[in-house]
Amino acid sequence: MDALLKLLKKYKLPDPAADTEIGEFTNNACKPSITPSLPWANRAGLDALKVGGIIEETDMRDINAAIERSQKEVSTLSTRVCCADRAITSAALRRIS
DSSP, rough: OOOHHHHHHHHOOOOTTOOOOOOOOOTTTTTHHHHGGHHHTTSSSSHHHHHHHHHHHHHHHHEEEEEEEHHHHHHHHHHHHHHHHHHHHHHHHHHOO
């Protein structure tokens, strides 16, 4: 996420997550799709992995939508973050299997 913060500073954009806790969302557009899943994350093992998958899949959809409308530099960073999301999801799926 350091690369994302670097771009925010470069373009003089505010960091929307600056005063948030881990798992806290400031973007109201994210809350409806992710927040209902969060109570599951407090359960043991499998449920937490499922919630992680839901969150990462939502993130990938949002990133892919942003890639289509972004500048090349932001697109490159977004692609890297999406690859990381895929790796996290794959690791979670391996744990489930």
